Amino acid sequence: MPEDLNWAVGGEAGDGIDSTGKIFAQALSRAGRHVFTSKDFASRIRGGYTAYKIRTSVDELNSVVDRLDILVALTQRTIDENLDELHEDSVVIYDGERSWDAEVPDEQIPLDVPLKSLAEDAGGAIMQNVVALGAACEVAGFPIEHLDSALEKRFGEKGQKLVDNNQEAARKGRDYVQENYDHDFGYSLETTDNDYVLLNGDEAIGMGALVGGCRFYAGYPITPATNVMEYLTGRIDEYGGTVVQAEDELSAINMALGAARSGARAMTATSGPGIDLMTETFGLIATTETPLVIADVMRSGPSTGMPTKQEQGDLNMTLYGGHGEIPRFVLAPTTIAECFHKTIEAFNLAEKYQTPVYVVSDLAMAVTEQTFSPEEFDMDEVEIDRGKVVDEDNIDQYLDEQDRFQPHYDAGDGISPRAFPGTVEGAHMTTGLEHDELGRRTEDTDERVRQVDKRNRKVETAQNEEDWSPREFGNEDAENLVLTWGSNEGAIREAMQKLDIDVRFISVPYMFPRPDLTEAVESAETTVVVECNATGQFADVVERDTLTRVERINKYNGIRFNADELVDRITETFAAESEAKV
């Protein structure tokens, strides 16, 4: 029996696939098992193949593999789409009474369970997926009490009757398998006393925002960033904040800008097409020196591309987007937990340096649920730094000889004082036009140079004052160096355990400013940059920074890397390089 079990439910969009998967994932998590989920979905509400996959183990999980042990198939397409991942001991649970004639290949173990009629017996056909979950519990050797607990969480608010019916439906599925199949499936999912929480990257960004003091969020729904807004809706009100669903992305970022100027910690989240629209205002935010956090949850581009598929194609846009030259910070969380921490960090950076900060996440993290110990979110470590906010007591030192407040006062480190509206004697204007220290328009050539330098100096100050270290794994003396950014870290870490070669692995969460990788790249025989795009946007950056050629492993078919394929591709890349050098 392998250490991990891979389970999936698949059917048509609208079949409740997502909630079915989530219930099982929660049951496993509540039973003290690690869970790592992935989703396969199409950009439509009804119809089209969709699947929710769960990998579970007692040990920590950070990646997916291409193996399925138990598949709940509500359609034939679910079986067809996953054929490559099924093996000879895979169990396929399906409903033979339904209109489709399931063709389960001979190599697999077909488990025909009358899902619909058993659900009807328990109170309604709608619970057919829960019957399947009960059947899966029996196959996996997983105590059904944990499923009960997840069903309680899911339906508890809607009444005990609904909970009871669902728990009954689950039992009918389990009992049916027990009574009708005399087969040792070979699984026995061990439960533990470990205490885990289960959340995805969008939720982690939303939670980071709340904990980090965000009080104003404006956004426009877009896959896969919408969940950030949905998370904050309702919750942020408890802390005196609000969420506004704007009429478009242009409005959303301008509302957030307005709120930030009012003194609120403000943010918006969107995906690539939304960033395109927001770029107009991005320059305004930077030049008015307004603190703002913008989360870009990337998906496949360009244009509307593949809205429900993975890609890391926006790095160039977040690094260079916008006309003119714009100081900015770009953070790229490398794990779901880091989505939480980096969002808090983003708010501090935004306010300390009064500049827009991108948090660049992606679809793979946004829709993946993963278990963590609650301690991963250590609230005692959270510090809020609002930067140079002036009040009545100290505003005098930032007034000019005519008692006018200077919002772009050049203090040497490039960072000016901030007066929230309402601060007595602080009235001032800011503008997207080039301006002087008073915020007033200027075309004076010397003042222009001075203000550009002042804004750029903030980056230098931040480079010196903040910790931009990357995350390091593996053998630091290895001659093979693997570099990555964003969500690939987990898959690479798992691949490292299976690699026959020794590698040094650096995962970079800071895209700008970023750590100096020169020494690492120079000391390696070969460097390979792993990323989910076609051209190697981060590889380009590394080459430019280090003046050294790097190898590239790219994937851009819309699916995240998994550990198995990375073992092969990393091995091949280093082998080819070492051969070439002989």
Added chain:
Amino acid sequence: MSSQAHFTDFKSDKQPTWCPGCGDFGTMNGMMKALANTGNSPDDTFICAGIGCSGKIGTYMHSYALHGVHGRALPVGTGVKLANPDLEVMVAGGDGDGYSIGAGHFIHAVRRNVDMTYVVMDNRIYGLTKGQFSPTSREDFETSTSPEGTKQSPVHPLALAMAAGGSFIAQSFSSDAQRHTEIIEQAIEHDGFSLVNTYSPCVTFNDVDTYDFFRDSLVDLDEEDHDPTDYDQARQRIMDFDNIYQGVLYQDDDSVGYEKRLGIEGPMNEIPDGAPEDAMDLVREFY
């Protein structure tokens, strides 16, 4: 500012670069007087503006202000007000800024009904780009980009606002200083989104919609026995495209600003030094 502000307190020491005779001078003076008359001070007033001649207003006035990008002043004002409902928020724009590039935001700001005052300096031309037709230009208006007339129907801002569920719809004329100021005062005092479309003639590029034209054409509602709270009467006058009116055309006294409906109670600028005390509950939700 603790003491009562005088309207000159809202004046900056920057000299306007508007053309001599520009209607925007009168528009701005009325805004400053109305702000002072309604008890506001520069330190708790926020002016948002977009691009164009109108957009310069934040430079010439003294208050908290943001001069943003073209057509997006209303969303900025929305964010400012929601994040600090104690501020008096005034948004200034032109007919191009408000009804062309910003038309989408206009409709949504009206229906959202955030408590702010939107003053649109309508001169029916693009002045700062030197004389192209605007969305409020007449169909036969000849300009550098419409040598044979615009061949487009003009936008009717008041009708748009009414259709979008506006709660305060008014029109003024910048050279009628007293009425203009009064109308803006009423707009400031209204609880909800207030539109004041202000005819603000461009003496350099528009020789059709002149001071004389507006003086001769404007019908003052004070002389028309108009009841702005009468929806049907308001609708009739707003949809009467043969006449142009000065005054408050429509006012919904029961209007409640969006910020109040959201339950926002005060400024959002105070936050704890660390995570909120109940932060672990946020984590526990994911159990």
